[in-house]
Amino acid sequence: MGVIHVGGPSRPNRTRGKMPLPLLLLIILGAPTSRAELPPPEYIQFSPAATMGAIYFPDPEVHSKPHIAVVNMHRTENRLAHISMREMANRGFVILGMNPRCQNNEAKCAPWENNALDVKQGIEYVRNIPGIDTVILMGGSGGGPTMSFYQAVAENGIEFCQQEHKLTKCPDGLADLPLADGIVFRDAHLGNGANALRSLSPAVTNDADIMASNAEPKLDSSLDPFKSENGFNPNGASNYGAAFKEKYFRAQSARMNRLIDIALERMKDIENGTYRYPDDDAFIIPRSDNARLMRLDPSIDHSTIRPRKMIRNDGTIDDCCIVESVRPVSSSPEENASFGDGTRMLTLRSFLSTRAIRSTQAMTEIDWCSSNNSTVCNVQHISVPVLITAMGGHYFLRNTEITYELAASKDKDFVVIEGAVHGITPCTQCMPSGEEYDGRYDNSVTHYFDYVANWINARF
Numbered sequence: 001m002g003v004i005h006v007g008g009p010s011r012p013n014r015t016r017g018k019m020p021l022p023l024l025l026l027i028i029l030g031a032p033t034s035r036a037e038l039p040p041p042e043y044i045q046f047s048p049a050a051t052m053g054a055i056y057f058p059d060p061e062v063h064s065k066p067h068i069a070v071v072n073m074h075r076t077e078n079r080l081a082h083i084s085m086r087e088m089a090n091r092g093f094v095i096l097g098m099n100p101r102c103q104n105n106e107a108k109c110a111p112w113e114n115n116a117l118d119v120k121q122g123i124e125y126v127r128n129i130p131g132i133d134t135v136i137l138m139g140g141s142g143g144g145p146t147m148s149f150y151q152a153v154a155e156n157g158i159e160f161c162q163q164e165h166k167l168t169k170c171p172d173g174l175a176d177l178p179l180a181d182g183i184v185f186r187d188a189h190l191g192n193g194a195n196a197l198r199s200l201s202p203a204v205t206n207d208a209d210i211m212a213s214n215a216e217p218k219l220d221s222s223l224d225p226f227k228s229e230n231g232f233n234p235n236g237a238s239n240y241g242a243a244f245k246e247k248y249f250r251a252q253s254a255r256m257n258r259l260i261d262i263a264l265e266r267m268k269d270i271e272n273g274t275y276r277y278p279d280d281d282a283f284i285i286p287r288s289d290n291a292r293l294m295r296l297d298p299s300i301d302h303s304t305i306r307p308r309k310m311i312r313n314d315g316t317i318d319d320c321c322i323v324e325s326v327r328p329v330s331s332s333p334e335e336n337a338s339f340g341d342g343t344r345m346l347t348l349r350s351f352l353s354t355r356a357i358r359s360t361q362a363m364t365e366i367d368w369c370s371s372n373n374s375t376v377c378n379v380q381h382i383s384v385p386v387l388i389t390a391m392g393g394h395y396f397l398r399n400t401e402i403t404y405e406l407a408a409s410k411d412k413d414f415v416v417i418e419g420a421v422h423g424i425t426p427c428t429q430c431m432p433s434g435e436e437y438d439g440r441y442d443n444s445v446t447h448y449f450d451y452v453a454n455w456i457n458a459r460f
Contacts, residue, residue: 037061038089041080044096044125050108051118053098053125054080056089063092068134068460069126071180073098073119075142075192075354075373076106083424084138084186087445091453094129095138098122100146102350110280110349112192113161113170113372116177119150123178134460137183141422144188144403147180148378154179156381161372167260168353170372181460182385184452187422190399191374193357194366196344201225201291201336202251207258210286217286223251225291226333237329238296245300248293252362259285260356263348270348283351288344290335294395298329301363301398308401310392310416311447313440323390323416325397326430375403385411387455389448391420393427393441411459415451420444 037059044053058066070093072079079085079097088095100115102108109115123135139147153161153170154177161170189195203223209215225248226232231240240248263283269275294300302325309319335341346355358370369377379386386409390400397416404414419441421427426441 038086041085043080046098046118046121046125048101050101050103051099051121052080052103053096053122054085055094055096055126056085057094058089058092065131066092066094067131068092068136068456069094069096069129069132070136070138070184071096071098071119071122071126072138072140073100073115073122073143073146074140075109075112075115075146076100076102076104077142078103079143082140083445084140084449087449088138088453091449093136093453093456094126094132096122096126106354107345107347107350109354110347111168111171111353112350113149113168113174113353115146116150116153116170116174119147120177123180127178134181136456136460137180138186139183139188140186141189142192144185144375145191145373145378147183147185148188148375148382149372150177151180151183151384152378152381153177155383160381163369165367165370166372167264167356167358167370168349168372180384182456183382183387184456185375185386185388185400185403186424187389187391187394187396187400188375188403189396190366190376190402191357191368191371192354193371193373194368194376196288196355197252197256197357197359197362197366198294199289199292200252200255200285200362201287201342202248202255204255204287207255207285208262211262211283223248225293225296226336232296234332237298238293239299240293240297245293245297246361249362249364250360253359253365256356256362257358260352260358263352263356266348267352280347280349283346283348285344285346285351286339287336287342289342290331291342292331292395295331296329298325298327301395304397304401304416306401308414308416310418311451312418313443313447315443315447317415323392323397325392325395326419326427327393327395328429376406379403379407379409382407382409385409385459386413387452388412388414389452390414390416391422391424391444392416392418393420393430394422396422413455417444417448417451420448424448 041054041056100118137147203219204217206218232238304323358367368374388404426444428437
């Protein structure tokens, strides 16, 4: 597999095919703004064409012989200019940000498991850089299931991802993946299937009709999270009763299982040659997002359940207490009912491999290993050191704690960054009602990347 390099200073064995960095890439990546004068990033074209990367090197005057490379990739999002790129390069690491083959289009993740082939290319690329002897995977948000899946397959072989109870099986091409040496999880969620499960509105009762004839969704008002009689507050935090929450979470599982059954039945018809298309079909799910109760009611998964380490804005680390999220409530009935914010446009294959998981209760009774896209399942089959980090201004605190609790690695660490949003920057909206932001979380980025760098350097 060949790659094309664009820009950057010459280095041994890596000069062939280079040309000046295009103006467009300079605009996308921006000029160096951080404390070190980093060399210009280099663009790398992998295969297929949608798979691409940008590699950043540390300032050679400050870090002359880097030996650790980081590979950063999400499920679909652009990582070429992610905040981690310059921050990690400034701390002495070579870092490759990658866009996967289904970048910006989840419907192209069919199957999602093939994203592991993109991670493989990234690992092979950085291991060929002179002086590099260690490779760390970095997975933030949807990069959590991506990187955990890769390492679980690399350590256990394709038997792991071809087990009979998996909703989709990985292809044989994932055999013999090269191992990474460690993983950093940044506010990684439990898996895209679990995310989709908990985001579904269970009030929809006629998915079969919707799929068959584009019928208008019919709603069971007793399961509508945006009804005041169920506990919804349009002007602040909602307060749902225990009975409603239990009914809601079980109905979310029931709806997800119905959707899975519809998709599997259509896939069976495709395999039998009796379906209208021989390969795949659209799978459009209305009211499938922005109905997550934890975003409306802060009593749900709002904190860790045990005392955990938290890096405060002044740099001190507390480990005495249960950590509470400072995030404000969000989501609205308009978002859930809309096409742009509440509807998922997938295919049969991308739904089953990316957004489907079996369960009987959306919060506590999930069959984690029914999906390959499951951070929780995957970390139970990984042995390398893992750092699991959570953002104190987001709603994944309990998610990340679950991942930490179940991770099989003997060397594992967990830390929360006070007042950081999902993307690590300060949560300027995380203030008591009526108060203006006063800078109380301004150091979140510096503290986060310093901790990550120190954790890596202490082990490798």
